[in-house]
Amino acid sequence: MEVPVKLYVYDLSNGMARQYSRQLTGRQIDGIWHTSIVVFGKEMVYGQGIDTTLPGQSHHGTPAQIIDMGTTSIDEETFNEYIAEMKEHYTADKYHLLDFNCNSFTNDCVGFLTGGSIPSFIKDLPTDFLSTPFGAAMRPTIDAWYRRPATGGPAPGFSSPNPQLASSLLQNVISNAQGPSTSAVPAAQTLTAPVHIITNPPAFNSFLRSHRAAVAFFTDHTCAPCKMIEPVFERLSEEKGVKTGGTGAGFAKIDIGVGLGQSLASEWGIRATPTFIFFLDGKKLDEVKGADATELRTQVDLLLFQAYPAHPHTSLSLPAIQALSLNPILFTQVPALDIVLGKLASFIDSAPWTSIPQTKAQVKQILTGTVAPYLKSRFATPASPQPQSATSHILTSWSQATSALSAALPPPSLFPLVDLWRLAVLDPNVSTWTPPSPSVDPIFLFLEKASTALRTPSSAASPRNYILTTLRLLANAFSSATLARRLLLTSRATMTAVLVPSLLHEDGAVRTAAASLAFNVAALIQKGRVGKVRGESVDAFEDEDWEVEIVSAVVEALDRETTSEDVVHRLTACLAFLLRLSPAFEMQLVPLLDVLQAQDVLKRKLVKDGCGEAGVVKKDVKKLIEEVAGKLCR
Missing domain, CATH: 3.90.1720.30 (PPPDE domains)
Known part of the structure; x- marks a missing residue:
């Protein structure tokens, strides 16, 4: 039945x-x-x-x-x-x-x-x-x-x-x-390592599917050699297990006396315990029988080497690239705050102001009574002996006022407000604050408005000052790991929609700010990759399709840039970080670089009229361009 x-x-x-x-x-x-x-x-x-x-x-x-x-x-x-x-x-x-x-x-x-x-x-x-x-x-x-x-x-x-x-x-x-009266209890000794406990074939098949490299330990609770080798297996799972970013092996323990463990043992031809089977992409690669700790460790290392071979760039000598700082480029200049606030107040006074919850007077009061004292205390020169903290109350009321201004003012009138936030995000208290909702998140609001402006054909709808201050704000956001992650995890597409056209903007200051933002993004990604090579548990933010789009935009921007050596320097450094150690380098980026003729684009920066009358003149920039062109854009 x-x-x-x-x-x-x-x-x-x-x-x-x-x-x-x-x-x-x-x-x-x-x-x-x-x-x-x-x-x-x-x-x-x-x-x-x-x-x-x-x-x-x-x-x-x-x-x-x-x-x-x-x-x-x-x-x-x-x-x-x-x-x-x-x-x-x-x-x-x-x-x-x-x-x-x-x-x-x-x-x-x-x-x-x-x-x-x-x-x-x-x-x-x-x-x-x-x-x-x-x-x-x-x-x-x-x-x-x-x-x-x-x-x-x-x-x-x-x-x-x-x-x-x-x-x-x-x-x-x-x-x-676990239950309404549960308190944590000490874990069983056999479960102190990140080991998957498996008792049936479907669970084992699922385990193999979810791990490129996998080690299966077939054991029996009555087996003395199994108990002897088990601590070694657990230590290996801690050292060699899957890390953030996906590299590492999965470790599974199958007790043939529990559940359907015997069926699994029969399926894989296990006749004695302990037996270790090593899998690559779901297929059996090798096995070790007996409690041989040295051989077990050797086979795990060999499995990981085959599953995750070293990136070809790890064997290259890249002194110019390695000398580059991974710290973000920041825009820290403090404007005359009273002038900026006065300019913003004049824009507010001339705005039609319809269907906005807050009145003009309320918004101006927040700016003059709350925001101005904080900014002057925190950023004015000379520095205040007791700088004011950016409290949640200050930031929430300022964000709500920003939301109202974003709805009431056109982009050409918003740039003073963006410039004030550009300064504020350099304050750690601001960068770790979470807006109550996306509708009052100033970075999100400014980013969306900049993206819309750049998509509009009319030059009047794409105001230079607003785009420039928004790019500088975004660059400063990378002073904070929290804000940088938020941008790359939740707003990458919108940020890219602002960054790519800005790299090709007719205004030199806009191109400089865009190149700085591109550098900051690439430097953060490079930090993750370098950490991953070192075996650290770090974010890599990998996205192959996005990398192709950004590399294409950076190479095109380099090709067009013939006036600013600073822009060429930042774009070349950005390109180096995007290419070096990229998981998509061989399959995606090498063919792309060939099509874009990236090597020739870089080399042209070194000759007459390539960047200024004589080409790039600074020695460190020359060395960087030669290294990227000769070793990464092959």
Whole structure:
């Protein structure tokens, strides 16, 4: 008799993930999914061990959705025997929110009952979450909660855009995960490393699909040599496991005496334990039998070398490129603040001001009574002995006034306001502040308006001063890791729509600001790549299609630039950073550089009339151009 199998799906965040995930992680996550299996009129869930209730009667309440997993021909008595065996394996002390949780249990059950697996949007959620800077930063906190050694540190320089919200979300999820009376308990010794515990073929196949390089440890709880080599395997998983950016190996442990472990052992021809099998792109590469720690380590290193060969640029001597600073180019000049504020006030007075919630008087009061004292205290010369802090109240009221001004004033009248924010983002208190909504995020507002202006054919709609100050504001945003990540994760397309035409602008100051912004973007990406080569857990912000677009724009801008050596210098440095260590270099960028004749474009900057009457004259710029042309634009 066929019996239906259902998967009950709950959201541990109670809707918070859907509402705030994009703000925290840069991508949309609709729920922190918790699942239970429903079969034979019972709902079974893993938290404080394996618990059984009537369907829909667990402490999680009503499921967010119910997924039909098919039917099973296995009888209830056999399934009860299976659950009794699994209770010895799925104990409360082994629970971990990311590595061994309710979804691990339901995936095993579905594999046993139907031969299938739970949906990928559920079982792949931890991997998706950890691939974000926020996830990488939260991993140590989650590990600490379960009293397990952290499997990796936070991304360098990363801080949550909203620590209070992040903490609230995390506490909500953890408190809901195992049960209403749960407190963290020490993790089992065998689970202290980032090792995937696998008990059925579908889970193993899913593991192989999600890891380019994978190591499978076939063990048995009665095997003495297995217990001896297991700490070595766990240390290797910590050292060589998958890092932020995707490199590293996945490590899986299969106890042939648990669940469908024996079926897996038979499938892969395991006749003795311990046996280690090494996989590359899902295919068996090699195996090691016995508790030989030296051979195990050697094979793991060989697997990683084959999976992630060194980038060809790591063997090049690039002294001119390596001498370049990775620090952002910033526009720090302080204007006469009273003149700027006076100019803005005149624009406000002449604006029609319709359908705006705040009155002109209210907006001007915020600027003169709140913003001006802060800016003068923080940036005026000589510096104030007690500079005023940018409080949340100041920034929120200023942002709301900015939103009103952005709606009321045309771009030519907004540049004084943009210039004030250009200064403000250099203040760490401003760069770490999170606007209450996108509608009052000044950077987002200015960026959108600049993009619209540059798309409009009319020259009057593309005001030079507004574009110039917006580019300088964006360049200054890279003084903050938080703001830089926000731009690259959530506003990359809009920023690119402003950057690309600005690189070709008729005005030299605009081109200089655009080249500076391009340099800052490329320098941040280069930091990630260099860190990745060094084995650090860092953001790389890779996007091959975007890289092709930016490299094309930079080469075209270099070709057209014949007057400013500073612009040529910044664009060449930008190009060097975009090309060096790029994962897309061989397949995407080399053919592109050939089509664009990038090498010839660079070499022309060195000859008469290529950049000024005599070509580039500064020695360090010459060396950089020669190095990029000769070694990267081959």
